[in-house]
Amino acid sequence: MKLMTKFIGPAITSFMVVFIVTAFVIWLNIGFSDDFLSRWIKSWLFGWPVATVSVVVFTPLATTITTYIGSTWIRDID
Template sequence: MQNEPIMIIGKLPKLPAKFAVLLMPLFLSGLMSGTISMINLWKNIGWFEGFFTKWVDIWLFSWMIAFPTVLVFLPLVRRLTGLLVDLNPPHPPK
């Protein structure tokens, strides 16, 4: 019996695990840049007509900067985390 690929939606199969290395920073940088750009726009200018249109424009520009920045700094952050956190799983008691 053949293993059927797991589908996301309809006939769109899930991506292989190797894509998680790019997708996680993509989603994280998008959510963070979107949140921060919206809060900064609201704090500095306030609500106005066309706020969301302006915010999307600012967000996309911010995301264009944020995603490559995350990719550049991620190895450094992993090393710093490894210095502070024991990343080896504990051994089960015998």
């Protein structure tokens, strides 16, 4: 896998997930107050890089666990 491809997928995925999750958590904590948008954007800007790095770092482990579960716990339905 090319280096850029390795980071583009996680960056796009984490962008979308953090965008929704930060909005939801800010809404739960403060509701739609006057400073909702500024808090949301700030939280998203700090959360997105953390999430992107986390996805890049933990994807190999998640793939290993998924392969293990798929090969030992789940029987073929065919």
